[in-house]
Amino acid sequence: MAERSGPSYLDTPLDYLKGVGPQRAGLLRSELGLFTFADLLTFFPFRYVDRSRFHTIGQVSEEMPYVQLRGTIDDIRLHGKNRTTRMTASLKDQTGRMELVWFRGFKWLKNRFLPGVEYIVFGKPQRYGQHLSIAHPEIEPVSPEAINQVPALQAVYNSTEKLRSKGLDSKGIARLMKTLLPLAGSHIGETLPGHLLSSVKLLPRKEAFYQIHFPGSFEMMQKARARLKFEELFYIQLNLLRNKLLREETTEGYVFPQIGQLFNGFFHRELSFELTGAQKRVLKEIRADTLSGRQMNRLLQGDVGSGKTVVAVMSMLMALDNGFQACLMAPTEILAFQHAESVSAMLNGLDVKAGLLTGSTRQSERRNILSELKQGSLQVIIGTHALIEDVVEFEKLGMVVIDEQHRFGVAQRARLWSKSSTPPHVLVMTATPIPRTLAMTIYGDLEISVIDELPPGRKPIKTIHQYDSHRLKVFGFMRQQIKMGRQVYVVYPLIQESEKLDLKDLTDGYESIVREFPLPYYAVSILHGRMSPADKDFEMQRFVRGQTQIMVATTVIEVGIDVPNASVMVIESAQRFGLSQLHQLRGRVGRGADQSYCILMSDKQLSADARKRLEVMVSTNDGFQIAEADLQLRGPGDIQGTQQSGIPELKIADLAKDGPLLSLARQQARALLEKDPGLQMPANSLLKRQLQLLYRDSLSWSRIS
Ligand code: ADP
Ligand code: MG
Secondary structure (H helix, E strand, C coil), X not given: CHHHHCCCHHHCEHHHCCCCHHHHHHHHHHHHCCCEHHHHHCCCCCEEEECCCCCCHHHCCCCCCCEEEEEEEEEEEXXXXXXCCEEEEEEEECCEEEXXXXXXXXXXXXXXXXXXXXXXXXXXXXXXXXXXXXECCEEEECCHHHHHHCCCEEEECCCCHHHHHCCCCHHHHHXXXXXXXXXXXXXXXXXXXXXXXXXXXXXXXXXXXXXXXXXXXXXXXXXXXXXXXXXXXXHHHHHHHHHHHHHHHHCECCCCCCCCHHHXXXXXXXCCCCCCHHHHHXXXXXXXXXHCCECCEEEEEECCCCCHHHHHHHHHHHHHHCCCEEEEECCCHHHHHHHHHHHHHHHCCCCCCEEEECCCCCHHHHHHHHHHHHHCCCCEEEECHHHHCCCCCCCCEEEEEEECHHHCCHHHHHHHHCCCCCCCEEEEEECCCCCHHHHHHHCCCCEXXXXXXXXXXXXXXEEEEEEHHHHHHHHHHHHHHHHCCCEEEEECCCCHHXXXXXXXXXXXXXXXXXXXXXXXXXXXXXXXXXXXXXXXXXXXXXXXXXXXXXEEECHHHCCCCCCXXXXXXXXXXXXXXXXXXXXXXXXXXXXXXXXXXXEEEECCCCCHHHHHHHHHHHHCCCHHHHXXXXXXHHCHHHCCCCCCCCCCCCCCCCCCCCHHHHHHHHHHHHHHHHHCCCCCCHHHHHHHHHHHHHHCCCCCHHHCC
């Protein structure tokens, strides 16, 4: 709330609110985390019920979240042992009858309903045996007041069993709100300047609080929610953009004026294909960054196979041409190794010295590498997080490329940063596309580039969902593909909690595949995380060289591995994988010129979400669409990267649903900072103060990434 600056009325503990008292206050704290008046005010309803609408009994179905009916009540009975477990009554309207049921409060209820009187009954229909019934409905006699008194929209609040037992169900919480609002109203200060309220047409803050808890109409409820969401998103964006601005003002970056021999030599002689339009555009963006005099902080998003590596290499060459060193960091040793091989191959014809440094680099070689890096004779270093250890010193590090960044924590990136007084340019690459709304929030202070075009000639992967009962058909298909000279992956889930069971699934699967695909006609590889690095490497190499036709593996093959001849990806128990993981796995095929296939295996029992995930996979190859679907299905909290992002928890806005409002907030924040970068204008003093309040405790995230 706005009033954090000094002790304020809104900081009053809830114990002091009429109708609360120490016991309920204790429960509000422990069950809902609500301590103060301000906490209660910002405990927003999660939905609303429309009390202006009546249904008939004939219309009621189990799926309806609640219904409001009118009718007479009779046939009141007690049931159960000693007739004390349950009381039922029958509600009748012109379309039929329906049961009402209670499990307590019989004595009071029994004589409450008068024959022939019409009542309004409100509650959630539930199936109880054969019949639909409403348990513990709200009931009142029909009267003009009863109909007029009930507000059209009633807020519904989350509650818990414990709170309900102390009278704090949704209605009870609404009662507290009704007590608090008139008292607190005059203390709810405005947090957005008037010019913003009028240009964006937002409700004043105080009114928004009234309307969100006790809406006068559907429209007012929506306006209230929009106002409070906007405020939340706007301050996040203002903070991010302001930090970015400050960083640009205060942090110098190396300038790479030359496009020299290495870059040109590579471009004209070594590059065996035409760059895609998207690759060219991204390279131009990077080029502009390295001429700007400011440090580059750029996120490069591009689907698997979109050709990020060549962009990385050419960015590094820009640094080398200007007398700087460059490094490329990968999340795993296998990947670092692969990068080292493919990058060395690319740089083969050029006069560039490159090396590889990982956790298992031998001592003597490590010493060499470290001294050459310090002298500057080693120009390119590829490796794992071994590169950010303190012993690693560069003569002049100008460009850092980080592949698959989500595996690197924020703190690790910060350490890399501290390696020189002028920070190197940083290019972070990810094949996990991030929906726009998330990217704007998590990476709101980075520049974002997107490779949204695949190299020409790629055939889209065909994805098929098969039930386990059709396994023989799938084996037949694998045989046919292998006959054509292709190779096949079969992937099993490996989830930490049940690692033993999963490993059993994997070995069982391996054995049944070996039975189906016997020696000497076929050879099958197996790969999982429990194997020693040497064994893993051995099996991997056999598959890469085409000595085995089938690779049975866990998700260790998820990232990066590149075997263009592999054209079939079979994913076992596909319902157990998340969307982004399925997409990553599918990206292991479709790397060559042949038609590739992804077969998602599952049993017939699928949850609605799992079914939806498989449908999404079958319907599209587009990583951004998949990321968007993932966000809708899981919500932003579970998407990779959000936990460590340092974004304050959102109370009301929803990154999955409020994309347009977020864009508006960002655009407003940007426009405002363009006019008044330091927030010095009197009209903006409120913003400056509020920003300081909201972010006084957080680190300066601006210097990280
Ligand atoms: P990713 O973005 O997944 O890292 P890579 O950089 O590994 O993709 O590229 C995938 C494959 O596509 C590589 O074999 C690479 O040589 C090839 N490639 C990249 N760019 C092009 C292009 N413009 N035209 C044709 N092939 C390309
Ligand atoms: Mg790659």
